[in-house]
Structures are given as structure tokens and as C-alpha cells.
Amino acid sequence: MTRLNRDDIVSGAGRRFATHGYLGTSMRDLGDDLGIHGSSLYSHVGGKQELLVAVVERGAAFFEQAAADALEMYSAPRERMRGLISGHIDVLVEHRPEARTYLTEVDFLGDGERRRVNGMRDRYEDAFRATIADGVSQNVFRSDCDPRLAAIYVLSILNALDRWYDEEGRLTRDEVAEDIYQFVISGLS
């Protein structure tokens, strides 16, 4: 039982925020999870709001990195889409607390920070939109599909995963990725 550092506390906050929500988490709850008094958290962090910022930023960074990797690794639209889908699922499974907090608690950020995070989300969405637009102009996707809307649909499917997908369940990560890929590719073709 060694002393906690800031990272431990941000991780703990991520777990609590993901399961109980930002408003549903008190500093005392968080302290209990970590085995210290709620008030002791203030030796490590400035406050509850600062913890939310840290957790959400971690989540946003994971998704940003996943998109960058997919775009670098593949260039054909279909492969890129497959890579984006897999990457998204990987982030969701491997960093669930941060991913979920990022997806559901953005509204509780301050104005400036929320705008920043929404900007990151828009850039992430752009990776999907651009991939679809490429596919359209290369005639591998339907020409009558609106890339902006299609990107929203794909991300809607992916983001909803954290409400039902259980890695210990029937489907492996690859199986869901493949199934979603097939659905999406057919939808675009």
C-alpha cells in the first residue's frame, strides 16, 4: 500500500465518473474507492472539475490516436473504414472508463474546455467523413450517400457499443468489428 499519485486519482475518477456520472460522484466517494479521505484528494488535484477535465482529455486522446493510426496504416477507403472501426472498439474496450466519460459527461465541462473537446470530437468525426468521401469519389461507395450523415451513422453504432458490448460475452472484439464493418460497408455500397 504505497502512496497515491495524481494518475491513480485520475484513473479512479474515470472509473467512478463512468459508472455513476460526474454529478453522481462525490469527492468522498472517490476517496473511499482509493482508500483515502475525500479531503485528502485536494493535496493531489485542484478539484472535482479538474478531474473531469483530465479524464475526458485522456479519453479524447485515445480516440484521436486510434484515428491517426488507422489513417496512417491504411489508405484504401474500405480498409481505412475497417481500421477506424477496429480502433474505436479497441479504445472502448481497453479504456472504457475514460472512453465512456468522454462520451457521456462532456456537458459538465466548463465552456472553454467543452468547446475544445467538441473540437477534438469533430476532428475525429472528420476521419470517418473523409474516408467515406474518398470512397464515394473513388466509386467504391454509393454516390448518393451524404458522407456527413453516413459518418454520423457509423459513429452512432460505435458509440452505442459501450452500452451493450461485453468482452466476456458471446462475441469477440473482432467479430463485432467484422459485423459492424459488413453492415456499414453494405450500407455505403
Place this chain on the structure above:
Amino acid sequence: MTRLNRDDIVSGAGRRFATHGYLGTSMRDLGDDLGIHGSSLYSHVGGKQELLVAVVERGAAFFEQAAADALEMYSAPRERMRGLISGHIDVLVEHRPEARTYLTEVDFLGDGERRRVNGMRDRYEDAFRATIADGVSQNVFRSDCDPRLAAIYVLSILNALDRWYDEEGRLTRDEVAEDIYQFVISGLS
């Protein structure tokens, strides 16, 4: 300025819960919205929890009714799917506060009520799943698609609408419905 009744208060609660969340709404906030003191609400309702139950139940009932209408009105799988999609969008647009609260605040219900509501949600999902399964057995949809997963995908797209669709924006209700229908039908074909 006449006196409020219980329905007014449930409606007001729906609006607040939808925009600020259940935990982010105090009885005083709600009273302010309605022009009375927070404590006066207790002459009309038993408490905050009871309001959440009432709002969520309204939302669930709207979706249930929409599904029943679509199933009664159409029988061919593709038409049924189209009807289910339109119906869902109608509920989202016409009863946004209740729909959104139903979709996002279920976790704050008590155990019994939450199970009841999740049961209603499962039955609603069944309408989509059964429609897809029918389509598969009638060879109008791909035979390699899992109706259970496909239903989740369609509902993911539909439920996400309330985070971005604006009826005052570029797209009419019918245009989104048509676009989603095309995407989904292609994904299933």
C-alpha cells in the same frame, strides 16, 4: 396564470431532466421553471423520484405506441422498417423531453422500475429484430446478418439522433428518415 396540475409538473420535470439530467435538477429549479416554490411541488407529487418515473414512463409509452402503429400499418419487412424508423423519429421530435429522459436517465430509477422500463425497451427492440428476421426469412435481407445485432445498429442510429438532429436545421424529418432507411436497407441487403 391558473393553478398547475400534476401533468404540468411532469412535463416541466421532463424538460428539466432532458436538459440538465436527473441529478442536475433540484426541486427548487423545477419550481422556478413553473413559477412556484420548490416545496410547493410536494402538494402535487410524492417526490423527485416519482417525477422521474412518470416522465420515463411517458417516454416509453410513446415509443411503444409508435412500434405498435408501424407493425399494424405495414406487414412487408421493408415497409415495416421504414415505418419503425419514421415512428421513432416522430417520437423523438414531438416528445423530445420525455424521449431523451427515457433514453438517458433510466439508471436513476429504482431497481423495480428500472427493470420494468428495460423490459419495455427490450420489447421495442424486438419489433425491430422481428422485422429484420422476417426480411431474412423472406430473402429480402442478407441471410448472413444477425437480426439481433442489426436491430441494435438501427436503434443506435435512431437513438443518437437526439444528440444532433435539429428540426429547424437543413434536413426535414422525412429526409432524415429516408436517408437512414436507405442506409439501413442497404446494410441489410
Place this chain on the structure above:
DNA sequence: CCTACCGATCGGTAGG
């Protein structure tokens, strides 16, 4: 529907 109020809990601070 209002006034006046209760006990509990909240985010956060002082001082060690």
C-alpha cells in the same frame, strides 16, 4: 400554494 425549517450531504479549506 407559501413560509419556515430540518438533517444530510456537498465541494472545498485550514492547519498540521
Place this chain on the structure above:
DNA sequence: CCTACCGATCGGTAGG
């Protein structure tokens, strides 16, 4: 990292 504490706010009640 703990103890002791603060002012604010919460859901809810009593009495009218």
C-alpha cells in the same frame, strides 16, 4: 495524508 470544519445546497416536512 488526516482531523476538523465551513457555507451552500439538497430532498423533504409541518403548519397554515
